[in-house]
Amino acid sequence: MKSPAKSLTALAKRFLEPANAIHRQYEALRAYFVEGLSSQEAAARFGYTPGSFRILCHQFRHNPTPAFFLSSRKGPRPTPARNQIRDAVVELRKQNLSIYDVSQVLADRGTPRSPAAVSLILQAEGFAKLPRRADDERPSRPHQTVAAVADVRELDLSPRQIRTQFGGLWLFVPFLAQIPFEEMLRTAHFPGSRMIPAAQALRALLGLKLYGTRRHSHVMAEVLDEGLALFAGLNVMPKRSSLTEYSCRIAPNSYPPLMRGWFEAINQLGLPRGTSFDLDFHTIPFHGEDALMQKHYVSKRSRRQKGILAFVAQDAATRVFCYANGQLRKETQINEVLQFVAFWKARTGRLPEELIFDSRLTSYANLSTLNQQGIAFITLRRRSRQLVAAIYQAPASAWRRIELESVSRLYKTPRILDQRIRLPRYTGELRQLAILELGHEEPTLLLTNQLRRSPAKLITRYAQRMVIENQLAEGINFFHMDALSSAVPMKVNLDLQLTIMASSLYRLLGVRLGNGYAEAKADHIFRDVVDANAMVTLTDHEIEVRFQRRAHNPLLLAAGLHNGATPIPWLGGKRLRLVFG
Numbered sequence: 001m002k003s004p005a006k007s008l009t010a011l012a013k014r015f016l017e018p019a020n021a022i023h024r025q026y027e028a029l030r031a032y033f034v035e036g037l038s039s040q041e042a043a044a045r046f047g048y049t050p051g052s053f054r055i056l057c058h059q060f061r062h063n064p065t066p067a068f069f070l071s072s073r074k075g076p077r078p079t080p081a082r083n084q085i086r087d088a089v090v091e092l093r094k095q096n097l098s099i100y101d102v103s104q105v106l107a108d109r110g111t112p113r114s115p116a117a118v119s120l121i122l123q124a125e126g127f128a129k130l131p132r133r134a135d136d137e138r139p140s141r142p143h144q145t146v147a148a149v150a151d152v153r154e155l156d157l158s159p160r161q162i163r164t165q166f167g168g169l170w171l172f173v174p175f176l177a178q179i180p181f182e183e184m185l186r187t188a189h190f191p192g193s194r195m196i197p198a199a200q201a202l203r204a205l206l207g208l209k210l211y212g213t214r215r216h217s218h219v220m221a222e223v224l225d226e227g228l229a230l231f232a233g234l235n236v237m238p239k240r241s242s243l244t245e246y247s248c249r250i251a252p253n254s255y256p257p258l259m260r261g262w263f264e265a266i267n268q269l270g271l272p273r274g275t276s277f278d279l280d281f282h283t284i285p286f287h288g289e290d291a292l293m294q295k296h297y298v299s300k301r302s303r304r305q306k307g308i309l310a311f312v313a314q315d316a317a318t319r320v321f322c323y324a325n326g327q328l329r330k331e332t333q334i335n336e337v338l339q340f341v342a343f344w345k346a347r348t349g350r351l352p353e354e355l356i357f358d359s360r361l362t363s364y365a366n367l368s369t370l371n372q373q374g375i376a377f378i379t380l381r382r383r384s385r386q387l388v389a390a391i392y393q394a395p396a397s398a399w400r401r402i403e404l405e406s407v408s409r410l411y412k413t414p415r416i417l418d419q420r421i422r423l424p425r426y427t428g429e430l431r432q433l434a435i436l437e438l439g440h441e442e443p444t445l446l447l448t449n450q451l452r453r454s455p456a457k458l459i460t461r462y463a464q465r466m467v468i469e470n471q472l473a474e475g476i477n478f479f480h481m482d483a484l485s486s487a488v489p490m491k492v493n494l495d496l497q498l499t500i501m502a503s504s505l506y507r508l509l510g511v512r513l514g515n516g517y518a519e520a521k522a523d524h525i526f527r528d529v530v531d532a533n534a535m536v537t538l539t540d541h542e543i544e545v546r547f548q549r550r551a552h553n554p555l556l557l558a559a560g561l562h563n564g565a566t567p568i569p570w571l572g573g574k575r576l577r578l579v580f581g
Contacts, residue, residue, distance in 0.1 A: 018046070026068045028053065029060055085111055089121045098130055101139055150204075150242065151195045154235040157572050159539050164227020167534025168526075169207050170545045171556075172505050173231070173576055174566045175269060176203070182569075184261040191249045196238055199570060201246045202498075204232035209498040210505065210530070227536050233570035247491045252327060255493050259500065260347045263322060266504045270511065274317035275353040276461075279337060279361055281328075283307040308492050311336045316356070316464070319519070321503040326492030337362045338369060351375055356462060365425040371449045372427070378462050381432065381445040391417060391434045391443055399436075402456050404463075414438045416455050435459060478523045513559045528552045543571065546579040553580040 018024035028046040031037045032053075037045070043053035060066065085106070092102045099115040099122065106113045113121075148154070185198040192198030207228055229237045238246075267273055311333070313323035323340050337355065344352050351373055359380040370377050381387075394417055404412045417434035433446040433455055448458060503522065510517040510525055517525060529552050537544040542565065547553065556562070557580055565575035 016045075022068060025056060025066075029056065032057065085113065086121055086125070089113075089118055090125055090127075093122055093127055096130065096133075096137075097139070098133075148236045149195070150229075150234050150236050150238040152197060152200055152234055153195070155233065156235060157538060157574065160537075162226045162230065162536040162538070163533070164225055164230075164536055165533050166207065166211060166225060166228045166231065167536075167545060167547055168530030168532045169210055169228070169231045170534065170536075170576065170578065171509060171530060171561065172210060173568060174561075174564075175505060175508050177566045177568050177576070178269060179262075179265040184258060184265070187261060188254045188258040189251065190254055190258070191246070196234065196242065196246070200233045201238065201243075203570070204229075204234065204238055205243060205246075205494070205498055206501055207231050209502045211526075227534070230536065230571070247494045250491065250494060252493060255497055256343065258497060259323065259343070262501060263347060263504070266508065269508060271320070271504060271508055272318060273348065274315035276316040277322070277340075277352055277355055278314045278316050279340065279355055279357040280312055280314075281333065281361065282310045282312055309333060310492060310496060311340070312496070313340050318507055320507045321500045324493075324496035324500055326496050334361075334363045334366060338366060341370070341373070341375065354378075363425070364423045367423075367430075367447075367449075368426040368428070376448070376450050378446060378448045378450070378458060380462075381447045383442055383445060387445075388442060391445075394434075402459075404456055404460055411437060411439045414459070416459075417443075418455060420451075433458060478521070478526070512561070513555055515555060515558075517555075529556060538574070541574060542577055543568065543574050544577045544579060547581070549581050556580050 015027060018027050024046050028042050028048060031045060032039065032042040039053060039057070040050055042048075043050050048056070088106065088109075088111075089102055092105055097105065099118040102118045103113055103115045106118070181203075182197075182199045185192075185202065190198040190202065192201065225237070229235060308326060309328040309330075310324060310326040311328055312321055314320065315322050323343055325336060325339065328336060337357065341351060341355075344350075352375060354376040355370065356378050359382045361379070367377065367379070399415045399417050401413055401415050404414070415436045417436075419432045419434070420429045421432045422428075423430055428449075429451070431448050431451050433448075435444040435446065438444055438459075446458060446462060450458065506522040506525055507518075509529075510520055513525075513529070517528075529550075532550060533548050535546045537546065547556075556578075562578050562580060565577050567573045567575050
């Protein structure tokens with residue numbers, strides 16, 4: 001075991017015999033300046049020449065703080081700049097400024113620090129959080145523009161001018177002014193409030209629906225357009241939360257009375273009633289996680305997915321949506337055709353004369369019910385392998401060739417097999433037309449209870465339904481019925497009701513314009529005449545809407561839309577005057 005004296009001698013050598021250059025410089029300088037050794041003695045003890053040691057002493061005199069020792073502190077070291085920022089943060093907090101205010105002041109001074117960094121500095125200095133302050137206690141700085149709250153009692157009808165991008169909506173006002181809207185909504189028990197009555201709420205949604213290229217998700221970009229709010233009869237447009245909340249307050253049994261009242265009023269304005277109707281299902285895709293949502297076939301995606309199944313009926317003559325129901329489930333969808341028949345009879349007092357639909361819309365038992373009620377129908381029959389094989393086994397003499405008239409298509413002379421058949425759960429005989437050389441590989445099978453109508457007319461009528469099905473899809477796309485993922489999540493029934501109303505208003509406007517617009521699609525009418533800016537001028541007794549110069553203004557003048565002055569009930573009875581060009 002080593003003695004303590006020998007151990008101390010060994011440790012002393014660690015100081016007297018340095019192992020690296022920095023340690024040797026330190027011991028040499030200490031021996032010279034502290035122990036008082038001469039320059040030659042210190043240089044000789046630590047292995048320096050006299051000249052190099054004199055240079056080392058000269059450098060030390062000019063830089064008396066060399067880095068002889070490493071700091072044991074970890075992390076960022078305080079610097080004068082950081083100390084100045086810390087002092088500034090403390091000084092600003094003593095002025096009762098929040099971390100966001102302090103961050104803004106530092107940014108203005110050119111030393112930006114985030115609110116999180118300011119919060120860490122204040123925590124280290126022992127400052128507590130500020131209590132919530134009133135608005136007058138906060139520093140004054142620019143804030144976001146806050147739109148006014150929709151309130152019919154704040155509607156300003158004083159003389160002034162308004163520039164609006166929704167000028168085309170005023171073309172529908174003469175029609176709406178002749179419809180007893182408020183009375184219809186009261187009869188249907190639509191909800192309302194003193195700030196936003198039912199009529200104003202529905203007109204606001206209808207205005208967005210009529211402007212078909214704009215989805216409801218863009219409503220917040222339009223709330224500051226005073227012309228759109230004036231169309232609805234409000235001081236400003238309701239916000240999206242208000243529109244969504246209103247949609248949820250409507251009872252499902254309120255829609256059928258409103259549909260009946262609406263079409264009664266529309267017919268009185270000159271929109272004719274048809275006798276033949278095209279029926280179809282439309283699946284509105286659902287992208288949520290609702291476990292109760294059923295899967296339905298989505299034709300435009302050629303697959304089945306979760307969605308809401310809606311039934312729509314379109315007048316074949318006027319191409320107007322005249323019935324819709326968005327509360328269907330698989331177990332009840334086959335009976336919806338009978339519900340439409342009952343609705344039409346309650347509305348008009350008579351049954352529809354003809355219904356056209358595809359094979360999946362209803363059952364054979366319901367076809368029998370339609371036949372017993374005297375309603376003509378044309379539908380497709382589903383093809384099975386056995387059925388197709390039996391058709392091909394028919395003798396050549398049973399087939400005959402016909403010529404389709406007034407059909408602009410390549411296949412005008414198909415071959416048909418005209419048969420009378422019986423089906424399970426159907427009372428009586430049905431007529432089945434098997435059609436070949438119509439542009440399909442497999443035969444097309446038509447079922448109808450019209451036993452005496454010519455095959456050419458039956459095929460032509462169903463071919464029109466095929467075209468109308470495409471137009472129905474285009475109409476649904478224009479009126480954006482698939483906008484469930486928008487920022488204004490509406491109930492599907494309300495969206496369907498608004499689509500029905502917008503469709504009929506566009507058809508009324510098309511009939512009024514003439515020149516082919518009576519049969520034009522809604523998006524065509526929108527592009528030509530509705531999508532227009534205007535200057536709205538309010539006077540004491542009149543509302544003048546002056547449209548910009550456009551190529552189609554002569555059509556509006558020829559239709560006489562500039563003549564007359566229609567009083568607007570929801571705008572104080574002021575008369576509307578339209579000026580073009």
